[in-house]
Amino acid sequence: MSSKNFTKALQKKTALKHIENLFQHQNEVITKDISLAQRYLDTIRKLAMSFRIRLPREIKRSYCKHCYTIKTPENTRTRLKGSKLTIFCKNCNKFTRIPYK
Ligand SMILES: [Zn+2]
Incomplete structure (x- = not known):
């Protein structure tokens, strides 16, 4: 693996961690502030798209x-x-x- 690929893989890993973190926040606020939860989801989707990450099933099923x-x-x-x-x-x-x- 070249160092460039390694950096990419590392970025992906970090982004996924970030996504999981955001999803946790989303679940925490979902009953209190749905528009905030929606914003967390939008951030999650943008991150997943820019890093070409396939979202975990759990997250995928949380939205339409x-x-x-x-x-x-x-x-x-x-x-x-x-x-x-x-x-x-x-x-x-x-x-x-x-x-x-
Ligand atoms: Zn719908």
């Missing part, structure tokens, strides 16, 4: 993949259909299906 709004019990409707979890987003009126077992 169509409109990037944080899912809360108020703005989503969750139904279990067979082996799939169907989440309806009231913000963009779209469904997200997640395999469930």
